[in-house]
Amino acid sequence: LSKLSELGGVAIAGVDLSQRLPVEQERELCAIFDKHGLVVFRGQQLTKQQLRDAAMPFGGPMIDPPATVRDPDVPGIVVISTRGTTGDVVPEDPDALVGDLDWHSDQGYVPAPNRGKILYAVQVPEEGGMTGFIDNQRTWRALPEETKRRIEGLHVIQSWDRAEYYLARNRGYRIGGDQEMVKGKFPDMVFPLVLSHPFTGEKILNVVPLWDAGILEMPGAEGDALLAELVAHVLKPEFQYWHPYRVGDAVVWDNWRFIHASSGTPGRYVRTLWGIAIRGGPEIGRVLPK
Numbered sequence: 001l002s003k004l005s006e007l008g009g010v011a012i013a014g015v016d017l018s019q020r021l022p023v024e025q026e027r028e029l030c031a032i033f034d035k036h037g038l039v040v041f042r043g044q045q046l047t048k049q050q051l052r053d054a055a056m057p058f059g060g061p062m063i064d065p066p067a068t069v070r071d072p073d074v075p076g077i078v079v080i081s082t083r084g085t086t087g088d089v090v091p092e093d094p095d096a097l098v099g100d101l102d103w104h105s106d107q108g109y110v111p112a113p114n115r116g117k118i119l120y121a122v123q124v125p126e127e128g129g130m131t132g133f134i135d136n137q138r139t140w141r142a143l144p145e146e147t148k149r150r151i152e153g154l155h156v157i158q159s160w161d162r163a164e165y166y167l168a169r170n171r172g173y174r175i176g177g178d179q180e181m182v183k184g185k186f187p188d189m190v191f192p193l194v195l196s197h198p199f200t201g202e203k204i205l206n207v208v209p210l211w212d213a214g215i216l217e218m219p220g221a222e223g224d225a226l227l228a229e230l231v232a233h234v235l236k237p238e239f240q241y242w243h244p245y246r247v248g249d250a251v252v253w254d255n256w257r258f259i260h261a262s263s264g265t266p267g268r269y270v271r272t273l274w275g276i277a278i279r280g281g282p283e284i285g286r287v288l289p290k
Helices: 023-036 048-054 136-141 145-151 160-168 221-234
Strands: 010-012 038-041 078-081 101-104 116-123 131-135 155-158 189-192 194-196 203-205 212-215 240-243 250-254 258-262 272-278
Touching: 010 023, 023 038, 023 250, 048 116, 048 272, 131 136, 136 203, 136 221, 145 221, 189 194, 203 221, 212 221, 250 258
Parallel strands: 010 038
Antiparallel strands: 038 250, 078 272, 101 258, 116 250, 116 272, 131 240, 131 258, 155 189, 155 212, 194 203
C-alpha cells in the first residue's frame, strides 16, 4: 500500500482482481476504499467479464448511461476510447484533444447516483489521457469555519440540461445520438450542499461544476455568487490529482466523494479504457419540485 500523492488516494500492488478474493481480503479492500476513496490496483490483466466481476466486493456492477459507449457483449461495461467503442472513429485533427471533459460526478441526474466506478487501462497514450480527481472531503475540511456554518443545511440544484449543453460541445461525445441522454430526459435534482457520506458519515462539499445550476434556498445573484465562490475553492490546483495511467491500472473511486475530469488525448494517440459502475443504493438527492 503506497500513497498516490499528497492529495490522497493509494496504490496497491500484488492483488489480482481477475480472481474472486477471500472474504476477509475483500473486507480489507472495502475498508481501504472507504477510508481513501481512490484506489489504484497496479498490474492487472482483466477480461471485460473479469472487470465486471471486480465490482462485486465494492457493491456490485450496474448499467450506467450513456448507451453510445456500452460494450455490446458484457452488460455494464463501457468502452472509452479515442477510436470509439468499436474502433471505427478516426479523429479529424491529430493535434486536437479527444474526450476532454470538465469536472463532474457520475449520474448527477438521479436520486441514487452510483457509488463509484472502476476504469481499467487497456491502451495508454504517449501524451495526455489522464483522469483528474478532486477529493471533496478534503475541500470541505479546507473551508473557513464561517463558510462551513453558512452553507450547512443548503441544497444545490444539479441540472442534466446544463451538463448536456457542455457535453454536446465536446468532440469526443455524441450525446445527440443517444436517446437515453438527451435534453429534457432527466428532471433537475436537489442534493445537500454539504453531504454526509452514506457509509462513512464524513462530510463532503458536494460541489460539482458540470452539474451545478444554483442553490435552492438562495435563488438569484446571491446564490450564484456563493456557488461561484465554492466552485473556485474546489477547483484550486492544490486539490487536483491527475492520474497518469499505466497499462494494467484499475482505478476505483468513490463517486459520492470525488469529482473527476478528463484531460483529453491528442487525436494521433490511442487511449482505451474499460469501465464498470459500482452500484449505489441510498438516495442522496431528490427531484426538484416544479
